[in-house]
Amino acid sequence: MGTGLNPSYFIGLSGALFAIGLYGALSKRNAIAVLISIELMLSAVNINLVAFNKYLTPDAFIGQIFAIFVITVAAAEVGLGLAIVIALYRRRETTTLDEIDWLKW
Amino acid sequence: MNFDFSLITTELATVILGLTTFVLGLVLPSNSRKGLGNFALLGLIIVLGIAIASWSNQGEMLGGMYLVDQYSIFFKILFLVAAILVIFGSLRYVNDQVGNHFEYYSTVIFATLGMIVMASAGDFITLYLGLELMTISFVVLVAFRTFDGKSLEAGMKYILLAGMSSAVILYGLSLVYGATGTIIISEVAQRVSEGSPLLTVGLVMLVAGLGFKVSAVPFHMWSPDVYEGAPTPVTSFLAVGSKAASFAVLVRLFVGGLPGIHEQWAMLIAVLAAVSMVVGNLVAIPQTNIKRLLAYSSIAQAGYILVGLVTATEAGIKGVMFYAFLYVFATVGAFTVVAAVYNKIQSDEIADYAGLVQRAPLAATVMLVCLLSMAGIPPLAGFVGKFYLFKTVVEGYMWLVYLGLIMSMVSVYYYLRVVLVMFRDEPADHTPLEMGSSVNITLLIALVATLFLGIYPGPLAEVANIAAQSFFP
Amino acid sequence: MENLFVNIAGGIRSLLESAGLTVIATDFLMMFLKLGAVIVYILVSALWLVYMERKVSAYMQCRIGPNRVGPLGLLQTTADIGKLISKEFIIPKNADKKLFILAPVLIFMPPLAVFAVAPFGQGMVAIDMNIGVYYFLALASLSTVIIWMAGWSSNNKYSLLGGMRVVAQMVSYEMPLILSIVGVIILTGTLNMSEIINSQENVWFIFLQPLAFLIYMIAAVAETNRTPFDLVEGESEIIAGPFTEYSGMGFAMFFLAEYANVVLVSVMATTLFLGGWLAPFGLTFIPSWIWFLAKVYLMIFIFMWFRWTYPRIRVDQLMEFGWKVLVPLSIINIFVTGVGKFLYQSMGW
Amino acid sequence: MSEWIGVALFIVVGFAFGAGGILASFLIHPRSQNRYKLETYECGLPTEGPTWVQFKTQYFTYALLFVIFDVEVIYLYPWAVSFEELGLAGLIKMFIFIFILVLGLWYAWKEGALEWR
């Protein structure tokens, strides 16, 4: 597969994805958008892990296993995040971080 | 894949305890769940006993993925002690302010389990799992008062920022994996090479992400909000356990895994420590809410502890461990007072602590002692801890010593403001506050431990020393 | 007969190779051919299924059904298609235009992609993937998002509500669907479709996994949003759900995709539980692909039977049935299968 | 050639099929100039109020449950595939895993997250 590919492409891709995610997480004011941005960052991590696995340790599935764990945990995290969003929404009817200001930043 | 289950008795016991508590909570009718807190407490004490008994039981599992050494056992004991104190001191608070929820206790136990796994992590996957188990449990705990918007909001902020920091840590880990081709920390140490750009970027990411977890400046924004909004016992456990566990990981990762590029991260950590000490202490000064004040103070404490990491020597790690342990008592003591007082007067404002010494002499005294211990005033434990920490950086980082000690004296200023209110002012209401015996016992333990560790730190220092040698065989 | 299509494919391939094409180009062209065959199959199927549905429903309601256009009304569907295509695709001015157009464009993609792994007969799999079942599960759930896109972008209360219902229903029934298949996987130890079929040589899994089959059937009906689980487009409640605002070709696309999905879940059911192309009772003189198609259409007939027999259920019943009955049952099924297989192995039965 | 290129082909063609169909319909369909044509249809009456309204948060609750369970299933399939090699130890471990999953479901049930409220 992909004879012309080398790891730097993957690093570049994941780096870009990570940067986009980080930017989104820092600049978005909507809680769900931030959660999505975090997912983007985690996807970048997974790309890295799988790509490195392919090039560094093709016989052992270290990176793949790690990636699966990341996916699982990320799901739990997002689930929890959404649960809190729902609870907060029930109380305040907003998901915008700027309006969540009972505690000063 | 041979499992030596005797190595992980502590972990297994914690898991079983957590699940049992959970199942019992599901099975028992709600009116007979009152004893669940006591059950969890008793279980944790037994687990603590197991952990202490396994002190000399060492080994590694799954090819280095899970390490059981004295370093990790030391931290396990620390976490368990913290969990026990937090639960014991907050039985009544939880009942009155959080509600009779069985999930609370099992979640605390699972958070403890996460910390334990973190301390024992020998590779990145275990590390990440432990970290997330702890973080997620803490998010649940922080947002536990679902009827209280502040608590929910704190939970919200915590999960967003914790998720972000986890992602940053993970990215760092993935880059380290890319640079070395392994995720076993001890193998990383052998394969680390100078000048790898991947490694440098990964290192920065790791410092940033873990800086988040230990709430070091400039990654500290979340902690005052979360500390303020969370139910107070949770805040206390968060300040103690999560921070100590993150430090455990930080040490394991940097000293155990990346000693080869020590020059690259020493300065980073030193700067982080310095900024944390300065900002934490200075921003704490104008705070009017006791929990926010303690939050900023704990940022400063993180700065102190980071100092011990700078040199990556045995003495430094010993300092970190010693300080982390004494910090447990000081913080739990202070927060237990805050929780107990809140339970009585429904306020966390410092102004409402007026005349506390006349209404609850023990609570006020413990608060005083704990705050001063954090400030590093002898003969309290904090002084000895700072001595251990700062003595490691005298050679080479003298400026850090000056900064740290002067800042800790500055911190006395805002601690004393609390003391001023508690001791000088006349209370608006003279009725004594009945805290309940469990709170009083917790406070006494915190008081005695803080004094004892300050006056006779020898044994703990020795234990910490043995534990620190895990890195320097 | 048995190897009709396989031989045709082989013939075309050798023709191409003899024409001096490289291996890669040949493979590529072959794949295009397979793809074309699948598309044609889906289109024909859809045509025929709409007709079949009408006929079946008519007979169940003691009517005749379409009988004017063409012999026995066979061309009725063709006429309908022609009508749909020639209608205007209206984009309401308040709609979220990009998403509104994108939804019907995308809707056909997941089912088509999944057909790539459908084993139509011995050696008649477009791509014989080693994780076929996984692939099916992964792609099939994409439809949810696309229907939700349609519901959201229409800027219509009923569409939105319908979209919400789609998401809730599909995610709820995906759990039992996935869990019920685990039992089969335990028995076969592979995710490859052909191997799963081959391992049913002795006994079909419908007999070993009756509970799983039942759960799969119910969940599959819900996944395809058919009555009695068609709350999504329950005309009497929310007009046509997410598809309310669509007209012309847009509507046709959703319609097509729905029937493609019906075929798909039937294909999966046949593969997983009914022995795929394997012939029962040693009737091997009938070609495998005929057996397969027969089983698929039997399944579809059962779906239709369901549709015209049961009334639509309420949304709360739907959800609670999924989570409180099907999910626990499928977990129990995994448990029983696991223990059973282990005992079977260790006892050497 | 890798089978994944085939998959990509299927996906691309699937997209092209849809896009082509819609595009073709735009080319050939009639265009009426009815003033009311572009109004939202809804149920045939003029619409009232905003459309993107609040809806039940219960929908989200199911989504949440799904996300958690769905991802845990990742582990079930590999286990099921290599059931024979893992043997009794694998069986027991997976049952512990499933037990914890079931605990979660039990808890959700008990807390009323499964009720349609």
Place this chain on the structure above:
Amino acid sequence: MNFPILTVTLLAPILAALIIVFIPKEEEKLCKWIAAIGTGIALALSFYVYFGYDQSVGGLQWVDFGGPVPWIPDLGVTYYMAVDGLSLPMLLLTNLIGFTAVFASWNVSHRGKELMILLLLLIAGVMGTFIAQDLFIFLLFYEVVVIPIYIMVIIWGSSKRVTKEYAGMKLTIYLLIGSAFLLVGVIALFVRSVAITGVPDMSFEGLAQVAFPEEFQIYMFGLMLIGFGSLLSMWPLHSWSPDGYAGAPTAVSMIHAGVLKKIGGYGLIRLAIFVLPLGAKFWAPYIAVLGVAGVAYAAMGALAQKDLKYVVGYSSVSHMGYVLLGVASLGVIGVNGAVANMFAHGVMAALFFSMIGFIYERTHTRWIPDMGGLSHQAPKLSVGFMMAGMASLGLPGLISFVPEFTIFLDSFRVFGWLAVIAIAGIIVTALYVLRAGANTLFGPAKPEFSHIKDLRGPELVPLVVLGGVLVIGGVLPSLLFDMVDSGIAPILAHINEALQIGGR
């Protein structure tokens, strides 16, 4: 000597404090009596130790538990309680003042129980610094005293020119920042000593044996000077002192001015000079200049004050200037004088503050122009006040004459003209003390003070005890001087030895 008499002395006030904790706060008189008994026992024991010390042998005696008890092995910390001729006067002074301070606060009725607890802890802390022969334990006690003082100031202090909160905070922050520098020095000292010898040892004796390089000694001595200097209210670091005393309650003023400041002088001799002789040599001229500047500046400052406590506050800064001058001479006579002067000033300042406290309790003012003619109503009080004043200006026959004289003697030998300025300070001292005494006590009786009662009952204790010591010390200076000499001589011998080795 198996009976740990010093430890018992140290524990007596702490035990008394613990007992008081469990007494209901309504029983205020009982609390005070227990405090008096506790400090009384400590005082009696320290007298016993003082007169049981064998001056002919010298060195550290009364060693508890027969020698250093390992305490924190990896830091080389040992529990090492012992006294020599330098510690003993300070120990005695502490207990004298502690005992009288209890009686000086006899009339405090506002939250008396807590006051007694804090007072006892404070006394124990101060005592600990003087008897600990281990640097680490010394530090423990050194800083432990700050917090009780802060609490006492903010609760029982008075807000006249400055608020008590301001006074307390200023005092605390000054001392703590000073101690931060000291701490840096101590940590560096320890680390370097381990680097040189390889064995962690925190005892003063042990550290003194380590040959630190000269630049390091100078650096460290500078840090110690900041630390101890701010406690001693050395000139540019003194500004907390008058404000602090003015805000503090009587007992705190007594203890603070009387003994706490002396920890600075004691530490300077015991730690800085003893361990870092080359540093001392380098810094001595600067210390002398700062000392003289303090004398002159504070004397002038005292002259300008109209608040009694400020007068005494500035006067104590000025007296500390003498002490610094004596220490800077680095000669046996001068340092002897400095230590003896610390003792003398302690007694006198305590008496002064206790008398001012009683005056304030009666007149509710400390403003000199508002007062006058108090001697008519309160002769005993006036006697006490004047005794303290006379001692302050160095009247022969009272305790402070000989020490001041010896300081001038030796510093004149070393610094020449600088000492002359300091002697001139005496004249200014006479001026402000006499003026304050005259304006307060003498002159026509004022009608608004006619109701004033003289000292009686327990209130007499400070006057009798401290006044007695003033007189006895003045008449029999050898009681004090021989003792001090037996402690200072070996220290200075060690220094001279080190200076010789250090090569000059």
